[in-house]
Amino acid sequence: MTVVSRSVDDTRPDSAPVAPRRSPLADRRATRIAAPLAAVGVLFGLWELAGVFVTTTLISSPPQVLTDFVDQFRSGPAVPALEISLRELYIGIGIGIAAGVVIGLVVGRYRLMDAVLGPYINAANATPLNVLIPLLLVWVGIGTDARVLFVILISFFPVLLNTAGGMRNVSKGYVEVGRMLGLNEHQLMRKVILPASMPYIFAGIRVGVALGVIGMIVGEIEVSNVGLGYFINLYGNGFRTGQLLALIFLAALIGVFNVLVIRGVQARWFRWISAAR
Amino acid sequence: MSSDMTVTATGSGPRSSTAATPTGHETILNIENVCKTFFTTRRTVHALDRVSLDVRRGEFISLVGVSGCGKTTLLRILDGLDDCDSGTITLDGVKLDGVSHDMSYVFQDINLLPWRNVLDNVALGLEVRGVPKAERRARAMEALELVDLASVAKVPPYTLSGGMQQRVGVARALAIRPKVLLMDEPFGQLDNFTREALQVEVANLWEKLGTTIVFVTHDVDEAIFLSDRIGLFQPGPGRLTEVLDVDLPRPRTSYDVRAHHRAIGLRALITEHLRGAKAPTG
Numbered sequence: 001m002t003v004v005s006r007s008v009d010d011t012r013p014d015s016a017p018v019a020p021r022r023s024p025l026a027d028r029r030a031t032r033i034a035a036p037l038a039a040v041g042v043l044f045g046l047w048e049l050a051g052v053f054v055t056t057t058l059i060s061s062p063p064q065v066l067t068d069f070v071d072q073f074r075s076g077p078a079v080p081a082l083e084i085s086l087r088e089l090y091i092g093i094g095i096g097i098a099a100g101v102v103i104g105l106v107v108g109r110y111r112l113m114d115a116v117l118g119p120y121i122n123a124a125n126a127t128p129l130n131v132l133i134p135l136l137l138v139w140v141g142i143g144t145d146a147r148v149l150f151v152i153l154i155s156f157f158p159v160l161l162n163t164a165g166g167m168r169n170v171s172k173g174y175v176e177v178g179r180m181l182g183l184n185e186h187q188l189m190r191k192v193i194l195p196a197s198m199p200y201i202f203a204g205i206r207v208g209v210a211l212g213v214i215g216m217i218v219g220e221i222e223v224s225n226v227g228l229g230y231f232i233n234l235y236g237n238g239f240r241t242g243q244l245l246a247l248i249f250l251a252a253l254i255g256v257f258n259v260l261v262i263r264g265v266q267a268r269w270f271r272w273i274s275a276a277r
Numbered sequence: 278m279s280s281d282m283t284v285t286a287t288g289s290g291p292r293s294s295t296a297a298t299p300t301g302h303e304t305i306l307n308i309e310n311v312c313k314t315f316f317t318t319r320r321t322v323h324a325l326d327r328v329s330l331d332v333r334r335g336e337f338i339s340l341v342g343v344s345g346c347g348k349t350t351l352l353r354i355l356d357g358l359d360d361c362d363s364g365t366i367t368l369d370g371v372k373l374d375g376v377s378h379d380m381s382y383v384f385q386d387i388n389l390l391p392w393r394n395v396l397d398n399v400a401l402g403l404e405v406r407g408v409p410k411a412e413r414r415a416r417a418m419e420a421l422e423l424v425d426l427a428s429v430a431k432v433p434p435y436t437l438s439g440g441m442q443q444r445v446g447v448a449r450a451l452a453i454r455p456k457v458l459l460m461d462e463p464f465g466q467l468d469n470f471t472r473e474a475l476q477v478e479v480a481n482l483w484e485k486l487g488t489t490i491v492f493v494t495h496d497v498d499e500a501i502f503l504s505d506r507i508g509l510f511q512p513g514p515g516r517l518t519e520v521l522d523v524d525l526p527r528p529r530t531s532y533d534v535r536a537h538h539r540a541i542g543l544r545a546l547i548t549e550h551l552r553g554a555k556a557p558t559g
Contacts (some may be wrong), residue, residue, distance in 0.1 A: 027378060065366055095546075107295035171388065173384070173386050173388035174388055174390060176384065176388070177359060177384070177388050177390070178401075179376055180356060180358060180376065180381065180382045180384075181381070181402035181405060181449075181453070182376055182378050182402065182405050182406065182453075183401075183405050184405070187404075187405050190405070191401070191405075192390070195390070195392045196390075196392075198392070269390070271433075272391040272392045272433060272435070274392075274432065275435065276433070276435045
């Protein structure tokens with residue numbers, strides 16, 4: 001059993017998306033900014049309009065959600081909740097990613113380690129990891145520790161699998177160039193195999209971070225009386241739709257922020273990944 | 278170009294432009310009874326059967342044959358990328374074991390590393406030889422100047438055309454100042470015009486540097502244009518059956534190679550020989 005077979009297929013860097021056909025209008029910079037803004041405007045318009053037909057308990061309304069969003073920060077629990085949630089999230093995915101890369105490198109590098117750890121990794125990856133939450137509670141009790149552990153676990157596996165899979169998929173040609181120039185095993189690893197695996201490692205990190213945010217919210221819904229997830233759950237149970245939607249948008253913003261950071265890192269230091277194909 | 282870029286280790290130095298054969302017949306690379314068999318689950322392939330050859334210091338020798346005759350296998354064994362089953366290879370009297378630090382290889386697929394710029398690609402071989410950074414850059418730059426690409430040193434390699442990438446591949450191989458340069462169908466994937474331009478460039482480089490070059494190709498005219506000698510391979514099992522002298526004046530032009538009576542005779546001889554060789558089936 002090998003780990004490779006479980007790597008995330010749809011994030012393969014070499015399956016470059018086919019560029020959609022563009023009209024001249026779509027190339028204009030103003031259009032590229034205006035079009036998504038218009039789309040958002042239409043959504044909000046329809047939302048506002050829907051309030052005429054459906055009770056606002058179910059869908060609230062855009063101005064109401066905006067007010068609730070601001071109030072969450074002014075007088076509501078958003079600031080302390082965010083502080084707790086983000087600390088959990090970034091400690092969790094930080095450790096999860098670091099461990100995933102390191103163990104992924106070991107598993108990708110040594111066939112024996114792959115043979116020994118492969119079954120456990122595949123089994124764990126196939127398991128819906130939230131079944132572990134009760135067990136984590138038994139082990140470390142209700143609190144930040146359990147939630148951080150859960151974020152670590154859930155972000156760890158995609159990074160591990162993609163790192164190991166990426167190392168296996170390094171172009172044979174690159175390795176031959178390294179060997180031809182006289183690189184020893186260690187130099188080959190550092191100067192050829194690791195950099196060549198970066199597209200896969202980034203794919204793993206993108207998935208790991210996204211799952212980490214899910215893990216953070218799920219952990220807080222199930223196991224806490226603090227954090228974003230707790231209040232989302234609370235407002236939901238209380239039919240306080242406006243406040244609920246305000247926090248849902250806040251959670252979405254966290255996800256968007258993470259994606260932008262990863263994209264920024266890749267654009268700044270790993271430009272070749274998107275440019276070389 | 279500074280004069281120390283000449284590969285002094287080969288000893289022959291720049292030659293006069295009319296010399297048709299290399300100075301002296303001193304052996305630099307001795308290939309003795311090299312055998313190689315590949316086993317797959319389906320079949321056994323005798324890639325090389327007792328191949329022996331003395332490569333002369335400073336010469337340009339081509340290995341020609343149909344595909345599957347073992348010429349690339351021999352070149353890979355020479356560089357240490359593959360092992361041979363039996364036989365010995367000695368470079369300047371030293372028996373080779375593993376990847377040689379005194380030879381370098383130009384692949385058909387050049388595979389420049391996309392995360393390094395052109396200069397750092399060329400300098401990679403020097404990094405692992407412990408050359409200090411400043412000297413590394415200077416030597417890589419010299420190698421790039423040799424192929425006339427100093428202007429793109431800081432550029433990512435994937436922005437270059439196929440022909441330019443191939444020249445960077447040559448620079449990368451030259452930067453370590455090899456005693457022997459092994460070239461494996463380096464122009465096989467290029468269009469005709471680019472290929473001809475690069476053939477001239479390689480011929481000029483060889484004249485300038487005096488490096489011994491072993492060149493694998495299945496293009497007969499390319500072999501005649503470039504070589505002092507041509508080794509002919511026969512497949513199934515892969516054998517080196519004949520070594521021909523190319524007795525044409527230098528520098529050569531593509532017109533010489535097409536129209537010179539000796540070239541015409543030589544091409545007929547080689548074509549005859551290759552036609553007699555049946556390509557291995559399956």
